[in-house]
Amino acid sequence: MxxxxxxxxxxxxxxxxxxxxxxxxxxxxxxxxxxxxxxxxxxxxxxxxxxxxxxxxxxxxxxxxxxxxxxxxxxxxxxxxxxxxxxxxxxxxxxxxxxxxxxxxxxxGCRVSIAEPVASAAQDDPARWSQVRVATKYPNIARRHFAARGVNADIVHLNGAMELAPGLGLCRLIVDLVQTGSTLKANGLQEVEVIANVxxxxxxxxxxxxxxxxxxxxxxxxxxxxxxxxxxxxxxxx
CATH class of the missing domain: 3.40.190.10 (Periplasmic binding protein-like II)
Structure with a gap:
């Protein structure tokens, strides 16, 4: 049976x-x-x-x-x-x-997005990324996303306060859940790519x-x- x-x-x-x-x-x-x-x-x-x-x-x-x-x-x-x-x-x-x-x-409704400091975002081109360090509470999503683009991503798994990580030198980018973007803006970050709408x-x-x-x-x-x-x-x- x-x-x-x-x-x-x-x-x-x-x-x-x-x-x-x-x-x-x-x-x-x-x-x-x-x-x-x-x-x-x-x-x-x-x-x-x-x-x-x-x-x-x-x-x-x-x-x-x-x-x-x-x-x-x-x-x-x-x-x-x-x-x-x-x-x-x-x-x-x-x-x-x-x-x-x-x-x-x-x-x-919100989105999983990549963000980086405003200062570097103005000069950065995501299409040219080859190796990046990323802080996120979504290690699997981030790893899959960057691997699909041929980018070697060093993932730093955090459970919160992602917005602090780039300014303290922990990473170059973050992958986080974004609703209005106000928290990113308040911490000097800019949304540079949407991975998925949620x-x-x-x-x-x-x-x-x-x-x-x-x-x-x-x-x-x-x-x-x-x-x-x-x-x-x-x-x-x-």
Missing amino acids: SALSSAALVPETKTPLILALPKGRILTECGPLLAAAGIVPAADCLDEDSRRLRFPTDDPMLDVVRVRPFDVATFVAFGAAQIGICGADVLMEFDYPEIYAPLDLRIG TSRLIINRTALKTQPEAIGAWIQRFRMALESLSINASTCT
């Missing part, structure tokens, strides 16, 4: 599904989407000051957990959560085969989709209908 056939025989669980949400900016943007999908979490779920990490919802078969944006994909890939909302940048960085991303939720995606654990197809499929459909509803409302208001 194939693995898929065996999975089909596993009954739908009576344990609540777990939806992993990212802390920070995207959490706020999730509010209207969750409401449109009919998800009403505990009142403090969207409150960044709350110390709780797991929250019940009005549906006894769905709980919400709130984790760091980079950790959402890991929770879902390893089955700790069956559903999640995750930036495409995180999916690109980790490239977990265990994750299925059926929907672009059209929230959390939005948040609905992500699903593939094993959960096989073993609980009705429950997971129903939630995918609810998010799809929520997107359609929000799109219709937005077009009506313009």
Whole structure:
């Protein structure tokens, strides 16, 4: 019997599904989407000051957990959560085969970009780069991008404060997530190339989709209908 056939025989669980949400900016943007999908979490779920990490919802078969944006994909890939909302940048960085991303939720818009000091950017030509040192929290994205262009990149992995690195001589370039560019500007940096535009995606654990197809499929459909509803409302208001 194939693995898929065996999975089909596993009954739908009576344990609540777990939806992993990212802390920070995207959490706020999730509010209207969750409401449109009919998800009403505990009142403090969207409150960044709350110390709780797991929250019940009005549906006894769905709980919400709130984790760091980079950790959402890991929770879902390893089955700790069956559903999640995750930036495409995180999916690109980790490239977990265990994750299925059926929907672009059209929230959390930003971009993964290359930046360098304004002074050197004025005289630099990215097409002539052959070897560079790059500070980033996206080592895999950066490595793949520069390798595809034939550039030998020495990657310095940082988890934050990327904007300080060029001025302190740690690197020549940074690869970071950019929304408005104001943080770059405040630290004397200039965006010189966009690697990828990013939005948040609905992500699903593939094993959960096989073993609980009705429950997971129903939630995918609810998010799809929520997107359609929000799109219709937005077009009506313009």
